[in-house]
């Protein structure tokens with residue numbers, strides 16, 4: 477894997493957006509840049525033309541490498557560079573960090589960007605993936621949009637996968653692309669604690685300050701995964717057919733197809749089903765990707781031709797491995813909306829439904845359409861987020877009139893709100909449930 481940095485894009489973004497009142501880039505951060513320093517005086521058209529020519533050039537160079545990331549460099553003007561006095565650090569454990577993989581398909585870059593803003597925190601690590609059904613131009617545009625946000629550039633924690641994979645919901649290519657993302661995240665940062673794979677249709681119901689605050693009080697070995705070992709006739713109807721996922725070997729978009737024969741359920745391991753959404757620990761992700769136990773790989777082979785296998789992969793590995801069996805909590809902290817949908821007019825969103833969703837105490841909800849009015853309501857009522865801005869947290873020190881998050885404090889300082897109370901109640905409920913132990917990967 478090759479890590480390539482698009483300095484040209486970065487320079488383009490730096491010169492065309494929000495940068496008038498910031499110090500120029502120091503040469504230390506952009507040593508390989510090809511745009512001379514006096515370019516800031518050139519007309520924007522020249523800069524744009526230079527950018528596209530450089531971009532084409534880079535893309536032609538990159539077409540042979542195995543994997544590319546559009547990486548963002550730290551912006552010295554924004555990154556907190558002064559030590560924070562100890563007196564201001566409130567008592568409490570150090571907050572954890574979360575690695576997010578945000579994936580989408582053709583036409584999803586708008587939803588991905590919005591989800592990134594809504595779930596952003598400088599402590600976390602973000603990797604964006606637009607699958608192969610989206611044109612390369614959309615992927616490039618997403619990268620440029622990300623780079624044009626000074627905060628993302630400053631914290632250096634948002635990357636875009638440049639050369640992507642197909643991820644068909646129906647087939648196993650979703651598993652391979654999720655593992656690909658997770659393995660890049662393992663390399664990008666050595667200190668995240670949980671891994672969350674988000675889809676473009678997901679949205680947070682609490683702020684990152686809330687989530688990190690509550691997680692900082694939990695053992696770092698808990699995996700939040702809906703799982704069930706009960707396989708009824710409906711499930712077994714889903715698990716027995718054999719399919720072929722064309723996403724593994726065709727460059728053109730094609731559908732998965734079914735084979736006429738069926739197979740028996742496995743008995744070398746116990747199959748579990750679960751939900752697409754999970755919150756997994758770093759130790760478990762390392763076990764799946766770097767581990768010496770072979771189950772993660774044999775299971776990958778087995779699931780390669782099963783329909784909708786993504787919801788089976790992680791629960792089955794967790795529950796068949798002694799090391800992780802007792803770390804599973806039977807809930808992924810995701811709310812699945814049933815009645816709230818974009819097909820309705822904003823005025824007809826039922827308040828009771830909205831409240832039920834927010835008060836569930838779950839960290840995320842699914843599934844929302846592009847610019848769903850419900851999302852505006854979540855932004856306004858729950859996240860206190862303005863359009864195209866990140867959610868303000870304890871690290872934002874600016875005045876509300878200017879963008880508060882354009883002035884950084886210490887990212888370790890969290891300012892949890894009511895969302896933290898809701899999540900706390902939810903997790904306390906899950907842990908104190910009398911069925912808690914009996915719901916951990918039962919043998920029966």
Ligand SMILES: *[C@@H]1O[C@H](CO)[C@@H](O)[C@H](O)[C@H]1NC(C)=O
Nearest residue numbers: 702751752753807808810812
């Ligand atoms: C997970 O299980 C809970 C009930 O335990 C359910 O309310 C929730 O919708 C499930 N989530 C998913 C994504 O299936």
Ligand SMILES: *[C@@H]1O[C@H](CO)[C@@H](O)[C@H](O)[C@H]1NC(C)=O
Nearest residue numbers: 813814815816826828829832
């Ligand atoms: C969905 O809406 C219908 C009618 O509008 C209502 O009867 C039902 O209880 C709602 N379901 C949920 C889960 O809120």
Ligand SMILES: *[C@@H]1O[C@H](CO)[C@@H](O)[C@H](O)[C@H]1NC(C)=O
Nearest residue numbers: 497874875876877878879883
């Ligand atoms: C708001 O931003 C402007 C320009 O970016 C700056 O001159 C001004 O001092 C800021 N206001 C406050 C109160 O910080």
Ligand SMILES: *[C@@H]1O[C@H](CO)[C@@H](O)[C@H](O)[C@H]1NC(C)=O
Nearest residue numbers: 703704705806915916917918
């Ligand atoms: C997890 O919760 C779901 C929904 O409450 C339930 O159907 C399932 O059986 C539980 N899993 C286990 C392993 O008990």
